[in-house]
Amino acid sequence: MKVKLPHTGMEVPHDRLRIEAYEEMLGHDGVAFRAQLYDAGRHLGVIENGGFGGPTSFWQNTSGDRSAMVRFVEACRVDGEPLSAEEWVWDNLVDEYQTAVAVADLKPGESLVRGLSEDRTWDGALCALAVPATLLARTDSPLSNAVVRTLREVSADTRSWEWWSGSSWMGLSLPGLSV
Incomplete structure (x- = not known):
């Protein structure tokens, strides 16, 4: 098994x-x-x-x-x-x-985001955001600019980001986020 x-x-x-x-x-x-x-x-x-x-x-x-x-x-x-x-x-x-x-430490209304390197493996960047996951799933989220700024501060070199849906990691597609 x-x-x-x-x-x-x-x-x-x-x-x-x-x-x-x-x-x-x-x-x-x-x-x-x-x-x-x-x-x-x-x-x-x-x-x-x-x-x-x-x-x-x-x-x-x-x-x-x-x-x-x-x-x-x-x-x-x-x-x-x-x-x-x-x-x-x-x-x-x-x-x-x-x-x-x-994940266990997340408070209600927070989301966990992680950075990925070019080979799509975790690059060590991990960030709890005070943004509900439902807004991270939307490319037109009103918080997109603030999320992008925060993630750039966490790791300017990260190639791409994923967010934890509660059961799997999902690609984070926000304007201006990819390196």
């Missing part, structure tokens, strides 16, 4: 894995983070990145946990293709967690 994660699109062999504790800080060349990874309530280990431009790693509790995660990584896919490096799985799990938290 494959499960497609809603925010990263990564296909995983099961949906039991959860990040239950996450902490981050600015590192030398990016964000350093630690994420405690659990399988059905059992602690497996820590997903970690030191913020120095190196890969994201998984530090297991036991050799059995390592073996289980090797099998998990080998079964993961994006667009039907295996991921080229183990660190992509760890990064996708953390991205999925961070986005799910941002």
Whole structure:
């Protein structure tokens, strides 16, 4: 049974894995983070990145946990293709967690918007807007100019944007938004 994660699109062999504790800080060349990874309530280990431009790693509790995660990584896919490096799985799990938290933190009348790079993957830009999703779906929204200004401030280099509909990511098409 494959499960497609809603925010990263990564296909995983099961949906039991959860990040239950996450902490981050600015590192030398990016964000350093630690994420405690659990399988059905059992602690497996820590997903970690030191913020120095190196890969994201998984530090297991036991050799059995390592073996289980090797099998998990080998079964993961994006667009039907295996991921080229183990660190992509760890990064996708953390991205999925961070986005799910941002969705859960939305207040009534807010929408979540994310930036995409040229290859249509999330570029790290994530923004809660005080604009109802129904207005983001309209190209003639009276708030279009304000939304475009806000997103340019968040990330001037972002190629395109998507908004969370509550069940999937939808393209955001506002005049003046594409780079």
